[in-house]
Amino acid sequence: MKKFLPAKRAMLTLYLLMAVIGLFLNAILYRYVTMAPDYVITIISQAVWGLILLVSIFVIPHYFLRAKFVIVGDEITAAGGYFTYRTDHMRIGAVKSVSVIITPFGTFTGLNFVVINALGARTFMSFYKKKDAEAIADIINKRIREMAKDTNSEEKK
Amino acid sequence: MSRMQDIKRRVSLFFSHRQHFVKIVWYTSKNLWLLAIPLTKHLIASRFDIVQWVRINWVDILSVSGIFALAIARWVFVSFRIEDDGIVAHTGLFGMVRTKVYYSQLTSASFCQAWYGRPFGAHTVFLETNAKTLSRAEVKLLISRKNAEKLYGYISNVSAGRTRATYSPRKLHLVVFSLLFSSAFTGILLYGTFMFRLNKLVGTEMERQVLLTVNGEITKIDSQTLNLTKTVPRIILVIAGAVIGAWSISFITTLVRHWSFTVSRTDKQLLIKSGVFVKRRHIINRDRVNFCDLTQTLTMKIFKICSVTLDCTGYGKSRREISALVPITTYDNVNASLSMLVPELPRAKPEIKTGGANDVRIFVTLPALMCVIPTLIIQLLNRYFPNHNPDLNVLIAIITVPMIWLVIVKTAAAFNTSVGFDSEGCVLNYCKWFRFHKVLLPKSNISMIRITRNPLQLITDKCNLLVYTTGEKRRPHRINFLQYSALRELCRREGYHMFK
Numbered sequence: 001m002k003k004f005l006p007a008k009r010a011m012l013t014l015y016l017l018m019a020v021i022g023l024f025l026n027a028i029l030y031r032y033v034t035m036a037p038d039y040v041i042t043i044i045s046q047a048v049w050g051l052i053l054l055v056s057i058f059v060i061p062h063y064f065l066r067a068k069f070v071i072v073g074d075e076i077t078a079a080g081g082y083f084t085y086r087t088d089h090m091r092i093g094a095v096k097s098v099s100v101i102i103t104p105f106g107t108f109t110g111l112n113f114v115v116i117n118a119l120g121a122r123t124f125m126s127f128y129k130k131k132d133a134e135a136i137a138d139i140i141n142k143r144i145r146e147m148a149k150d151t152n153s154e155e156k157k
Numbered sequence: 158m159s160r161m162q163d164i165k166r167r168v169s170l171f172f173s174h175r176q177h178f179v180k181i182v183w184y185t186s187k188n189l190w191l192l193a194i195p196l197t198k199h200l201i202a203s204r205f206d207i208v209q210w211v212r213i214n215w216v217d218i219l220s221v222s223g224i225f226a227l228a229i230a231r232w233v234f235v236s237f238r239i240e241d242d243g244i245v246a247h248t249g250l251f252g253m254v255r256t257k258v259y260y261s262q263l264t265s266a267s268f269c270q271a272w273y274g275r276p277f278g279a280h281t282v283f284l285e286t287n288a289k290t291l292s293r294a295e296v297k298l299l300i301s302r303k304n305a306e307k308l309y310g311y312i313s314n315v316s317a318g319r320t321r322a323t324y325s326p327r328k329l330h331l332v333v334f335s336l337l338f339s340s341a342f343t344g345i346l347l348y349g350t351f352m353f354r355l356n357k358l359v360g361t362e363m364e365r366q367v368l369l370t371v372n373g374e375i376t377k378i379d380s381q382t383l384n385l386t387k388t389v390p391r392i393i394l395v396i397a398g399a400v401i402g403a404w405s406i407s408f409i410t411t412l413v414r415h416w417s418f419t420v421s422r423t424d425k426q427l428l429i430k431s432g433v434f435v436k437r438r439h440i441i442n443r444d445r446v447n448f449c450d451l452t453q454t455l456t457m458k459i460f461k462i463c464s465v466t467l468d469c470t471g472y473g474k475s476r477r478e479i480s481a482l483v484p485i486t487t488y489d490n491v492n493a494s495l496s497m498l499v500p501e502l503p504r505a506k507p508e509i510k511t512g513g514a515n516d517v518r519i520f521v522t523l524p525a526l527m528c529v530i531p532t533l534i535i536q537l538l539n540r541y542f543p544n545h546n547p548d549l550n551v552l553i554a555i556i557t558v559p560m561i562w563l564v565i566v567k568t569a570a571a572f573n574t575s576v577g578f579d580s581e582g583c584v585l586n587y588c589k590w591f592r593f594h595k596v597l598l599p600k601s602n603i604s605m606i607r608i609t610r611n612p613l614q615l616i617t618d619k620c621n622l623l624v625y626t627t628g629e630k631r632r633p634h635r636i637n638f639l640q641y642s643a644l645r646e647l648c649r650r651e652g653y654h655m656f657k
Contacts, residue, residue, distance in 0.1 A: 084610060085615065089606045121625035
């Protein structure tokens with residue numbers, strides 16, 4: 001059984017991103033929204049920060065506490081979800097392709113993703129270490145090759 | 158390596174991974190044929206004075222000629238060859254793309270002959286395999302009748318067996334089927350598509366005239382017959398007219414599409430024929446059928462009838478076609494029909510069911526809350542905008558009717574939601590909006606299962622199960638509000654790894 005967990009540094013990156021988004025929205029609000037009364041702008045600004053706070057306290061930790069990726073035998077099991085808790089179960093035999101998305105500075109930010117495509121289904125795993133994302137793709141591809149070999153040898157027999 | 162050589166290598170690498178640059182012209186040339194319309198208009202305006210017409214419009218004439226020349230060149234280069242084991246198609250620029258599709262690998266083949274193609278003996282052929290998951294066909298060709306018959310013969314010969322069973326529904330059943338599967342929404346889509354195409358072809362003025370004519374005729378009919386405009390608010394009449402008109406369009410289209418429906422089973426294939434104006438013939442590879450779906454509305458449930466559709470790549474993909482296997486049948490006959498047409502389909506029994514009083518409450522809560530929204534809106538409008546048009550209140554109240562119907566449907570859904578597995582297949586019973594589905598599929602056709610739980614469901618030991626099946630579209634079967642602990646045990650038994 002192989003188990004992978006999302007990168008903790010991705011959590012830090014997301015917190016930083018949330019702070020930057022908050023500052024950016026507030027800057028736009030105070031600099032360019034001049035037609036609205038001051039108290040309206042203050043309310044909107046507080047709402048933005050409130051939303052960011054909620055996301056930071058509940059949504060992001062929820063994902064990082066729940067998310068995991070496990071390969072057991074011929075089955076892939078992935079858990080995750082931001083607002084709900086979801087688990088995906090996919091047979092490796094059904095997998096058609098695996099895509100790894102490594103963003104620039106992905107090694108430092110942890111913003112790397114794995115997409116597993118099957119005929120009629122897709123599972124998306126977010127925020128894995130670069131080496132973990134590549135390892136997941138390697139393991140699945142290796143297993144697919146082994147299964148194809150087994151099928152070929154059975155057909156020859 | 159010098160700097161110059163390095164740049165050359167990089168440029169060469171860039172082009173080697175790109176499509177041919179002629180594709181850029183291809184991408185921009187769509188619909189340029191419309192230039193022919195103003196040209197013809199100018200020719201008529203100049204009273205067919207060809208010399209003057211050419212002198213003024215030579216650039217446009219040259220462009221249009223170029224476009225048509227390109228189309229002719231494409232027609233020349235795109236070719237096909239029907240072979241014993243497959244069809245070879247040369248497509249793309251100068252027919253350089255050579256694709257061979259083997260008959261044995263086809264999921265479905267569709268032969269359509271439109272009413273306008275019949276005098277010329279033109280058939281459109283769509284060949285589909287499971288190789289692509291895109292929404293377009295693997296091979297799409299417009300060919301002569303002779304070639305279509307030859308190809309049909311080759312593909313249907315793959316089965317090389319005699320017809321085992323044939324099923325043809327009664328005409329009355331087809332009318333009922335069209336009645337039940339017609340929707341105002343589809344009608345509006347059809348009407349919208351017609352108006353959009355009209356706008357593209359002849360401009361907005363003609364479209365406006367059509368709308369005015371239709372409106373005028375409706376008013377005339379009303380003034381001569383029921384005179385409803387004097388008693389019923391105009392907005393209600395307009396909406397009712399639109400809904401009835403759109404529904405009628407949808408009904409006629411569905412009926413015409415499925416008239417003379419016949420399905421035959423051979424050793425390996427299903428041969429389906431249907432249609433009046435557009436004659437359709439489908440060959441479906443039985444091994445490649447993803448699942449069968451027994452669809453019902455609440456009315457159908459009450460009358461104990463259902464419609465059987467099947468999911469197979471390519472079948473039912475063309476616009477507004479229903480992938481019917483048995484358009485309409487009764488409960489008594491459905492098992493016999495399925496055994497006759499798809500005997501290999503596993504029939505698992507439901508294992509986890511919903512249906513207690515608590516489940517009814519869960520199923521009904523959200524639709525019931527939605528019913529309150531129109532009343533709230535009316536209250537708010539009366540309070541804050543007392544001078545608004547009172548017809549608006551009637552309109553909002555009408556919206557409540559389908560919502561109340563949804564509550565009734567969801568109450569029935571609470572007793573008709575279940576899931577079950579056996580050694581070969583699985584059964585999924587669920588309700589999606591107003592329709593009930595009973596999906597039967599082999600276990601090997603399950604691509605993925607997803608279990609989701611919202612915070613409330615974490616407390617109440619409930620979950621939603623999404624079953625993704627092999628097929629060209631990612632369209633899961635969603636079974637809501639199942640008991641999590643029971644489903645967990647079921648999934649464990651079926652070999653799925655469950656987290657603690």
